[in-house]
Structure formats: C-alpha cells, structure tokens
Amino acid sequence: MKLEKGVRFLLLLSLLIVILVIPLLPLPLYVFHVIIILFFNAYLCTAWVIVGGFAKQVSLGHSTFVGIGAYSIGVLLSLFNLTPILGGIVGVLMTVCVALTLGYPCFRFGVRGPYFTFATMALAEVMYYVVVSLRGITGGALGIFIPPGVISSLLLLNKKIVSYYIIVVMFFFALFLARKIQHSKFGYYLTAIREDEDAAEACGVDILKYKLVALSLSAALTALGGAFYAIYYSYITPDGVLGLAVSFQIATMSLAGGAKFWFGPAVGALLITPFTETVRSMLGGRFVGVPMLLYGVLLLIVARAAPDGVSGFISSFLGRSESAGNTESYERH
Amino acid sequence: MTVSVGLNLVYGVMRIVNYSQGELLMLGMYLSYWTFVFTGLDPYISIPVVCAILFAMSLLLHKYAVEPLLKLPYECQVVTFVGLIYIFQNGALLLWSPNYRSVIIDFVSKSITILSVNIPIGRLIATLASITAAFVLYLILKKTTIGLFIRATSQDPTAASMMGIDIKKIRLLTFALSSAMMGIGAGIMLPLYYVFPFMGNFYTIIALIIITLGGLGNFIGTILSSFVIGITEAMVGTYISPEIALAVAFVVFIFILFVRPSGIMGE
Numbered sequence: 001m002k003l004e005k006g007v008r009f010l011l012l013l014s015l016l017i018v019i020l021v022i023p024l025l026p027l028p029l030y031v032f033h034v035i036i037i038l039f040f041n042a043y044l045c046t047a048w049v050i051v052g053g054f055a056k057q058v059s060l061g062h063s064t065f066v067g068i069g070a071y072s073i074g075v076l077l078s079l080f081n082l083t084p085i086l087g088g089i090v091g092v093l094m095t096v097c098v099a100l101t102l103g104y105p106c107f108r109f110g111v112r113g114p115y116f117t118f119a120t121m122a123l124a125e126v127m128y129y130v131v132v133s134l135r136g137i138t139g140g141a142l143g144i145f146i147p148p149g150v151i152s153s154l155l156l157l158n159k160k161i162v163s164y165y166i167i168v169v170m171f172f173f174a175l176f177l178a179r180k181i182q183h184s185k186f187g188y189y190l191t192a193i194r195e196d197e198d199a200a201e202a203c204g205v206d207i208l209k210y211k212l213v214a215l216s217l218s219a220a221l222t223a224l225g226g227a228f229y230a231i232y233y234s235y236i237t238p239d240g241v242l243g244l245a246v247s248f249q250i251a252t253m254s255l256a257g258g259a260k261f262w263f264g265p266a267v268g269a270l271l272i273t274p275f276t277e278t279v280r281s282m283l284g285g286r287f288v289g290v291p292m293l294l295y296g297v298l299l300l301i302v303a304r305a306a307p308d309g310v311s312g313f314i315s316s317f318l319g320r321s322e323s324a325g326n327t328e329s330y331e332r333h
Numbered sequence: 334m335t336v337s338v339g340l341n342l343v344y345g346v347m348r349i350v351n352y353s354q355g356e357l358l359m360l361g362m363y364l365s366y367w368t369f370v371f372t373g374l375d376p377y378i379s380i381p382v383v384c385a386i387l388f389a390m391s392l393l394l395h396k397y398a399v400e401p402l403l404k405l406p407y408e409c410q411v412v413t414f415v416g417l418i419y420i421f422q423n424g425a426l427l428l429w430s431p432n433y434r435s436v437i438i439d440f441v442s443k444s445i446t447i448l449s450v451n452i453p454i455g456r457l458i459a460t461l462a463s464i465t466a467a468f469v470l471y472l473i474l475k476k477t478t479i480g481l482f483i484r485a486t487s488q489d490p491t492a493a494s495m496m497g498i499d500i501k502k503i504r505l506l507t508f509a510l511s512s513a514m515m516g517i518g519a520g521i522m523l524p525l526y527y528v529f530p531f532m533g534n535f536y537t538i539i540a541l542i543i544i545t546l547g548g549l550g551n552f553i554g555t556i557l558s559s560f561v562i563g564i565t566e567a568m569v570g571t572y573i574s575p576e577i578a579l580a581v582a583f584v585v586f587i588f589i590l591f592v593r594p595s596g597i598m599g600e
Contacts, residue, residue, distance in 0.1 A: 058411055105591040113407060118541050119590050122583040125538060129580040244534050248415045255412045288425030289530075296423065299416030303409040304401055 019168055023161045030281065032160060038273040039167045040228065045254040046174040047221035051214040052251060053259025054187060056194035058113075061102075061120025063246035064127040065219040068095045069226025070241045073139055084146075088227035092220050098123075099219035101211065107211045112197065119139060128242040143237030146230060163232045170228065171266070176219055178262040192215055194260075222250075232246035256302045258309025267311050273299070278297030351399075352414035352541060356421035356534030357512050361387055361519030362528035363429060369436050369523075376436055376523040377458070384516030391512035395505050403504075418533065424503040425530035433527040445529075466517045467556055483507055542586040 022035060044303065051057050072091030076082040082090075101122055105111075111119055131138045138144065181187045190211045191201035201207050230236050239245070257268020272295065279291040306313045361383050368379040398417060402410050474480035485493040486503045494500045539562065546558035561584055569578035 058408060071381050109591045111590050115590055119587050121538055122586050126583045128578045133574055133577050252412055252415045255408050289426035292419045293423040296416040296419030299412050303412040307405050
C-alpha cells in the first residue's frame with residue numbers, strides 16, 4: 001500500500017501548513033505548552049533512537065546529556081555571563097566528551113546488553129549527585145534561574161511562539177537525520193550491530209567506531225534538547241533534567257513507539273505525551289499518581305502486544321519495508 | 334544486601350534484570366508500616382507476614398507480567414519493568430501520599446558498646462539479619478532438592494527441562510522467593526530508614542552495582558561486595574560529602590565494568 005507520490009506530497013504539505021499555523025490559533029496557553037513539550041519529547045526520543053534503537057545499545061543515561069546541555073547554559077550564564085548560544089555550544093561539546101569518556105571504555109572492553117544499561121544508569125546517577133553536591137556552581141537541589149532579560153534578548157518576540165518554531169525545526173532536523181542514517185551505510189552497520197554484534201564484527205564492521213559515532217551523535221542532539229529546555233523553561237533543576245526518571249521517560253517513549261524505525265520514537269512521543277497530559281488535565285490536582293500509573297499500564301500492554309512498538313504495528317499493517325531490520329530473526333540471546 | 338541477593342537470584346535463574354526490585358522493597362516497607370500502624374506489630378515481628386504477602390503478590394506478577402517476557406527481546410523487558418516501576422511508584426503515591434514515613438521503636442535507636450565502639454542496635458540487627466537471610470538462602474540453594482533444581486535451571490534451562498525439571502515452576506518460585514527476600518529487607522530497614530514512593534530506584538541501582546561487583550549468581554561475592562560498597566560509601570560520606578559518596582560508588586562501578594565487562598564472575 002505505497003502511497004502515490006502526489007498524494008504523499010499533498011499530505012506532507014498540509015501537515016507542514018498545520019504545523020506552521022498552530023501558534024497563530026487562539027489556543028489556551030496550556031494546550032500550546034503541551035504541544036511544545038510534545039515536540040520536545042519527540043525530538044529527544046528521535047535523538048535517543050540513533051544509539052538506543054538502531055544499534056540497540058539501550059541507554060538509560062540520556063538524562064546526563066540533557067542535563068549537561070541545560071546546565072552548561074545556566075552555569076556559564078550565572079558565572080561568566082556568557083550568552084546562551086555560546087553556552088549551548090560548550091554544552092554540546094562537553095556532552096560529546098562525556099559520551100566518549102563513557103562510551104570508549106564501554107565499547108572497547110565489550111560492556112554489552114544489560115551491563116551497558118547499568119553503566120549508563122550509573123552515569124545518570126553520578127551526574128545527578130555531582131550537580132546536587134556542587135551547590136556553589138549549580139545551585140544544588142534548588143537549581144538555576146535564568147533571568148528573563150537574557151531570554152527576551154535572545155528570542156526577541158513572543159517567547160512561546162519562537163520556542164515553538166525552534167523546537168519544530170529541531171525535531172524535523174533530528175527526524176530527517178535519523179531517516180538519512182537509517183538508510184545509509186552507517187545505518188546498516190548499526191542494524192548489523194543490533195542483530196548480532198559478534199557476527200557484525202566478524203564481517204569486518206568496525207563496531208567500536210560505529211557505536212561510538214552513534215552514541216556521540218545521539219548525545220550531541222540530546223544536549224541541544226537540554227539547551228532548548230533551559231531557554232524554554234528558564235529554570236533548571238536537577239530533578240527536571242537529570243536523574244533516572246528523565247532517562248526512563250525518553251527510553252520508554254522511544255521503545256514503545258518502536259525503536260527500530262526512524263519515525264518510531266516520534267510516533268511514541270506524539271501518542272504518549274498527549275495521553276498523559278490529557279489524563280493529567282482531566283484529573284486536575286486530584287489523584288497525583290494516576291497519569292504515570294496509566295502510562296505504566298500502557299507500557300506493559302505495548303511490550304506484550306507489540307514487541308516492536310506501535311510503529312512495528314503500523315508498518316506491518318501498511319506492509320511497507322521502511323525498517324532496515326528484519327523482524328523475523330529476532331530471538332533472545 | 335537482601336535487595337541484591339534477591340536480584341541476583343532472579344538474574345541467575347531467569348537471565349532477566351528486574352529493574353523494579355527496589356519497588357518491591359518499597360512495597361514491603363509500606364506493608365510493614367501499615368501493619369505497625371493498624372495492629373501495632375513490630376516491623377521485626379511482621380516480617381513473615383510481609384514476606385508471605387509479597388510472595389503471593391509476586392506469583393501473580395510473574396504470571397501476568399514477567400513470564401511472557403522470557404521470549405521477548407531485551408528492550409521489551411526494559412519497557413515492561415519501567416512500566417512496573419511507574420505502576421508501583423505512582424500507585425504508592427496515590428494511596429499513601431509522598432510523605433516520608435518511618436516507625437520509631439525505642440530499643441532500635443539505643444546503642445551498645447563493644448570494645449569502645451558504639452554500635453546502634455537497629456543497624457546491628459539489620460546486618461545480622463541480612464547475613465542470616467543470605468546464608469539461609471545459600472543453604473537452601475546448596476543443600477535442598479529445590480535449590481538443586483534452581484541451580485540447574487540457572488546453568489542450563491534446556492538441559493534442566495530435559496532432566497524433567499519443570500523450569501516454569503522453578504522460575505515462578507525463584508521470582509517469588511526473591512520478592513519474599515524483599516520482605517525481610519523491608520522489615521529490618523523500616524525502623525532505620527524512611528519509606529516513600531520514589532525510594533526504589535536508588536536501591537535497585539545499589540543492588541545492581543553490588544551484584545555486578547560480586548559476580549552474578551555468586552552469593553559469597555554478593556555479601557562481600559555489599560560490605561565493600563557500604564564501607565566506601567560511609568568513609569567518603571563521613572570525610573567528604575554524602576552526595577559525593579554515592580557518585581564515587583557509581584564511578585567505581587563503571588570502572589569495574591570496564592575491567593570486567595560482564596561482572597567479576599562474568600561469562
């Protein structure tokens with residue numbers, strides 16, 4: 001059921017128009033905020049999938065990268081009065097360094113599967129405690145406040161609308177990148193690593209190099225997401241950007257959406273964020289735990305019903321071979 | 334320590350990492366807290382009750398959530414366990430509010446002096462009880478027929494099932510046993526620490542570190558590395574700062590992973 005080229009073009013065009021028009025609609029502020037967060041989550045998940053999905057190096061440490069991205073803006077601003085643009089660049093560079101510092105020894109010494117997950121979890125916790133303990137620099141558990149003057153000089157007009165366009169552009173860039181990667185030689189190498197690392201190595205794939213590239217790329221994109229977070233919220237706390245809860249969110253949304261496909265994490269985030277937010281706003285302040293509780297139940301169902309995520313479902317339904325992986329040869333090792 | 338012993342058992346037999354082990358501990362602590370509130374039963378005395386409830390609950394959990402996972406890839410296991418974590422944490426949040434709760438028992442906060450070292454009684458009981466629990470578990474695994482079955486399943490499930498061991502039942506039993514261990518942990522920790530809905534993650538990670546250090550399936554190693562981690566944390570915590578102490582423990586863990594990619598006793 002491949003769509004005609006013309007129909008496809010029209011669909012994309014109308015989607016583009018809808019996306020461009022959204023901020024001009026008289027939406028309640030809360031709904032608009034949810035839409036921004038939706039794109040933000042979709043962006044982070046798409047960044048995650050490059051290493052967590054394509055190469056199946058399941059990382060529960062991506063909050064580290066979000067955190068570094070956000071905190072380098074905050075810290076450099078509060079200590080040296082550096083503009084957030086430079087802060088963001090420094091953040092991305094630092095994140096890549098951290099990713100390489102963790103990734104190189106991990107991949108070099110063959111830390112695999114669950115053990116890689118443990119290492120990333122430990123990294124996330126290390127970062128959390130370091131940030132909390134360095135009170136003089138990071139503000140400890142209280143976090144950092146970015147003065148509104150700085151933001152408005154950066155974003156000029158209406159903060160929310162400009163943020164919206166920024167995150168939309170970032171999201172489509174990440175999506176485009178993920179798609180390009182999946183259909184490139186690099187992407188096929190990653191797929192080979194996902195299906196069977198030893199076999200890939202035996203076939204001459206430089207697994208160390210490709211895993212490292214995937215990890216650093218994913219980390220750099222995630223740090224950019226963190227930078228966006230810092231500017232959009234203008235308030236950074238350890239609990240908002242660091243720690244396992246953030247990592248869990250990114251990883252589960254992507255996996256539930258389908259981590260084998262370039263569009264999967266986006267689908268996951270686009271479905272899950274409105275779901276939890278709707279439940280949250282319906283309940284108001286009552287029953288605080290319920291949205292996440294339902295999310296947990298949803299995850300259980302998805303893991304059972306669609307091991308390849310929602311996108312696996314969709315793509316097998318459409319009968320398209322968009323994915324680079326072969327689903328049949330999937331067994332537990 | 335009991336958390337890590339339990340986690341280790343599950344991993345050994347099922348090759349599944351139960352990321353929600355810490356949540357089971359949290360649940361156990363709430364159970365013994367409420368038993369204390371409603372019946373006035375000492376957390377130490379209510380241990381068997383809590384164990385039994387956790388045991389029964391994890392039988393259900395295993396049947397409906399965990400067993401189907403054995404056939405699924407690793408990502409699905411992660412998704413399911415994170416889902417379980419969300420369910421437990423937020424269920425607890427919903428039912429019991431985010432308040433920190435604890436039980437205060439008089440004799441626990443007193444301390445005795447041995448060789449001019451002050452030892453708080455609560456901690457002494459905790460240490461002794463977890464060593465005993467770990468030791469009893471060790472004996473069960475080494476000396477009884479059930480233990481033999483469990484070990485066989487852990488070493489080679491296919492061969493074990495060919496020898497007529499019902500590996501499904503053994504897996505169920507192991508999972509439930511490890512949850513019951515959390516009951517013991519809960520009982521001895523409640524008088525010492527607070528219980529709150531989001532406490533679980535921390536203990537899961539600590540337990541992961543300990544079993545990786547001590548070697549999967551290796552009980553003596555688990556007990557030893559519990560001490561190593563505990564002492565390192567206490568030293569750095571006392572002399573530098575408590576947050577840095579945890580960070581240091583995690584960094585040590587990452588380094589050990591580099592040296593021994595699949596744990597000290599890794600395959």
